[in-house]
Amino acid sequence: MSDAIRSARRALGSVGAFLPAPFTSMPSAGEQRAAAVRMEAAGYRTVWVNEPVGGKDALVQAGILLAATEHLTIATGIANVWARAAVTAHGGAAMLTQAYPNRFVLGLGPGYPAQAELVGRQFDSAIGVMRDYLARMDEPNPIPAVDVRYPRIIAANGPKMIALARDAADGAMPAGRPPEFTAQTRRALGPDKLLVVGMDVIAAEDGADTKNLARKTVSIRLELPGVRDGLKRLGYTDEDLSGMGDRLVSDLVGYGSPADVAALVDRHLRAGADHVVLMPGDTGLDMGVRHFERLAPAVLS
DSSP: OOHHHHHHHHHHOSEEEEOOOOSSSOOOHHHHHHHHHHHHHHTOSEEEEOOOSSSOOHHHHHHHHHHHOSSOEEEESOEEGGGSOHHHHHHHHHHHHHHSTTOEEEEEEOOOHHHHHHTTOOOOOHHHHHHHHHHHHTSOOSSOOOSOOOOEEEEOOSHHHHHHHHHHSSEEEOBSOOHHHHHHHHHHHOTTSEEEEEEEEOOOOTTOOHHHHHHHHHHHHHTSTTHHHHHHHTTOOHHHHHHTOHHHHHHHEEOSSHHHHHHHHHHHHHTTOSEEEEEOOSOOHHHHHHHHHHHHHHHTO
């Protein structure tokens, strides 16, 4: 096991959360700083930031949040490969790590064809794009990056991408899958790689029908490429998928009481996850942070 993976396991802790900032209405830098400070005060050791193409830069955002907090680890989930050249991603991640030792994790992913088109590129295959990007990050450059090692993981929900995470990165980040998939991924990665699991949670006002909201979240997941087939391979039936029965919904989404959410987190950790990331969906910043504050005593214990 590399020193970078050992330090990442210590820095990340068992449970983190996404900064609940939707793509459609970006909160100001000041609002994001305040949210990160609240998350740190609630006891979270890691906050994750996402990235589309355009609108914001995840590495810049990470730098802002690192500067605003004292001990918080900031991780990208996921920095989009179409947003910057591979050598730029490497240089930026290395500089953040030098400035804030053991407080930054770089998560990378190939995104979608429409995102490639936004920057005038062609999306051929996700696995090919990711393999090439990782290789280019490590190529010699006449302008060298800061010589520090940082943890590098990739978004991986399929067997080929998980194998690439095992062979060419420090670990994998699957998202929106049940604990059985976490166990399967751990077996594929082996014991010495990072396994970060993204888990959907329902952040809603008190009194909301969180079970119905969880069903809607699952319905969106099922429309993504490969999700249905992957769940079938895990033993879910066509009836489970079409009816979105209680077992399926409870395996995929944390909803209900804080104890209910913590129970699903614990299932992922027992299945082999090093770290579980709570993903609140498209919610407002303040409501999302308030929800994470309510969850903290249960999920962080």
